[in-house]
Amino acid sequence: MVLVRSIIRPDKVGVVLSELLSAGYPAVTKMDVYGRGKQKGVKVGDVFYDEIPKEMLLMVVNDEDKDDVVRIIMKYARTGENGNFGDGRIFISPVEEAYTVSTKKQGL
Template structure:
């Protein structure tokens, strides 16, 4: 399992969620965050906004679905302008469903596929 943290434009959130849904990834957690990237925020006239509002999506997916998820986020979030955001991928060692108390095991990749 991998944990994806996607930091995206707030106005693009709906589109990203929709794209993920199309790709078959519906479970997610979202939170409002403030941040800046390499451009150090944006400058409008004399005013510098260096803490821009962003939305962070947290998605845990099976290893085989990582590429799909990243592609879906890309489709939903890309405008081509600076500030589209980043996706960070880290590994998850174990996942538990609290309702059942069971460890979630990854569906094995079919052999010879």
């Protein structure tokens, strides 16, 4: 199992979640987050924004589903034909164990 942690633009969350659901990946945790990437924030006129709103999606999937989930997020979170700064990041981490609290069952 792996944890797929993606940080994407808020306006892309709806389509990304819809496409993940359509592909058979309904389980996701969504959080409002703020931060900046390599661009170190955005300057608009005299105002500098160094904490830009984003959404973080967390999903635990089986190893064999990782590439499909990443492909979907990459395709639908991207802006424009070539993408733009601030489109987001995807991080993959191993998950050693998972349990369902109500049933006490191990695994997904």
